[in-house]
Amino acid sequence: MHNPRLGADVVAAEQVQDVAVTTDGKVRFTLLLDASDDATLVREARLAVEGVEGVSDVRIDVTDPAEFAAGRDARRGAQRAAHTHGHTHGHTHAAPAAAPRGPARALPVMDAAPARPATPAAPTPVAYPHLGKIIAVSSGKGGVGKSTVAVNLAAALAKQGARVGIMDADIYGPNLPLMLGVNEAPPVRDNMIQPLMAFGVKVMSIGFLIERDQPAIWRGPIVMKVINQFLKDVAWGELDYLLVDMPPGTGDAQLSLVQATHVHGAIVVTTPQAVAVGDALRGVRMFERTGVPVLGIVENMSYLENPETGKPIAVFGSGGGQQLADEVQVPLLGQVPLDPRVVEGGDTGRPIVVAAPQTGAARALTSLAERVAERVAERYGVPAGR
Numbered sequence: 001m002h003n004p005r006l007g008a009d010v011v012a013a014e015q016v017q018d019v020a021v022t023t024d025g026k027v028r029f030t031l032l033l034d035a036s037d038d039a040t041l042v043r044e045a046r047l048a049v050e051g052v053e054g055v056s057d058v059r060i061d062v063t064d065p066a067e068f069a070a071g072r073d074a075r076r077g078a079q080r081a082a083h084t085h086g087h088t089h090g091h092t093h094a095a096p097a098a099a100p101r102g103p104a105r106a107l108p109v110m111d112a113a114p115a116r117p118a119t120p121a122a123p124t125p126v127a128y129p130h131l132g133k134i135i136a137v138s139s140g141k142g143g144v145g146k147s148t149v150a151v152n153l154a155a156a157l158a159k160q161g162a163r164v165g166i167m168d169a170d171i172y173g174p175n176l177p178l179m180l181g182v183n184e185a186p187p188v189r190d191n192m193i194q195p196l197m198a199f200g201v202k203v204m205s206i207g208f209l210i211e212r213d214q215p216a217i218w219r220g221p222i223v224m225k226v227i228n229q230f231l232k233d234v235a236w237g238e239l240d241y242l243l244v245d246m247p248p249g250t251g252d253a254q255l256s257l258v259q260a261t262h263v264h265g266a267i268v269v270t271t272p273q274a275v276a277v278g279d280a281l282r283g284v285r286m287f288e289r290t291g292v293p294v295l296g297i298v299e300n301m302s303y304l305e306n307p308e309t310g311k312p313i314a315v316f317g318s319g320g321g322q323q324l325a326d327e328v329q330v331p332l333l334g335q336v337p338l339d340p341r342v343v344e345g346g347d348t349g350r351p352i353v354v355a356a357p358q359t360g361a362a363r364a365l366t367s368l369a370e371r372v373a374e375r376v377a378e379r380y381g382v383p384a385g386r
């Protein structure tokens with residue numbers, strides 16, 4: 001497998017580490033992925049290994065090369081310390097052979113303990129074909145209107161006849177209940193959590209399960225559990241799209257989602273200011289590094305419409321979304337104007353595409369939904385039954 005950045009094979013370039021194989025064909029390895037590495041390497045590596053005869057399962061831990069090196073040094077230090085403690089038993093210890101950094105240090109066939117128990121292997125993503133295309137709506141920083149875009153996109157896709165679900169993975173600030181005007185404990189039937197319905201969209205939020213004022217004491221591992229449970233234990237039925245409203249930034253939830261399932265695409269929301277665009281760029285890179293195709297950029301709060309002429313007034317500068325889209329070579333899927341009715345829609349639980357569909361903002365969000373459906377169809381074909 002060739003890495004275009006290095007002009008070399010990934011194995012020769014020592015990007016593949018800690019290879020372990022079980023007798024029943026499970027393969028696990030660490031892939032060292034530099035920030036500037038090609039986005040598709042993870043998926044290519046998975047496909048390449050899956051294509052090998054006898055391989056039944058592939059787990060890839062994607063790690064930053066610097067982090068990997070730091071972790072290795074720490075492990076070596078610990079190994080040395082362990083070997084220098086006083087021994088009363090009679091055998092001699094071989095010096096802790098500093099593991100030769102040969103290319104792709106293949107461990108022998110391994111059925112017992114993992115080589116590096118301190119770093120749990122990334123779980124193998126589970127496919128949920130009945131959920132349709134899973135699309136993460138993300139942003140580099142908070143407050144750019146990511147949840148607003150997500151709920152309006154969901155409602156607009158449903159209006160266009162698609163079967164749509166939306167869930168949030170934001171344990172710190174779940175916005176869906178307020179923005180979609182639904183907030184009650186979801187019923188449980190046959191051990192499955194029943195999603196709530198709003199504007200033709202099936203909704204599941206952490207906000208349904210926690211008290212509004214409860215402190216956000218949940219951290220990392222809980223995110224993974226919640227995401228898995230929402231994917232597995234919610235009675236979504238057959239969907240065309242499942243939108244996931246991600247927390248801002250590039251943290252646990254993003255990683256948890258891509259480890260939990262195959263994410264078909266990401267939409268990155270930004271505002272026109274350069275600073276928001278810089279954060280968004282990091283968001284895009286994160287998805288690329290984990291093999292999730294970025295479907296495109298949405299520029300929100302792009303401009304204000306002059307109430308008399310309808311002409312755009314650039315309040316926060318202009319061109320940021322396009323600049324980001326050009327830089328990462330994905331389309332700018334839409335530009336949504338600033339409109340106080342968007343806020344009202346969010347606060348009253350009636351998304352603007354439903355409450356005031358004739359407004360410029362609603363029209364921009366509706367055409368955004370069309371563009372997203374087109375992008376998904378270009379990549380994966382038109383959903384069955386549509």
Ligand SMILES: Nc1ncnc2c1ncn2[C@@H]1O[C@H](COP(=O)(O)OP(=O)(O)OP(=O)(O)O)[C@@H](O)[C@H]1O
Nearest residue numbers: 142143144145146147148301337338339342343346
């Ligand atoms: N196009 C718009 N015009 C006017 N107000 C908007 C627009 N988009 C979003 N807003 C408002 O901006 C605020 C932040 O939006 P939202 O909660 O969707 O952002 P977010 O990026 O999801 O933030 P966080 O992830 O931090 O919760 C909300 O009050 C929302 O109503």
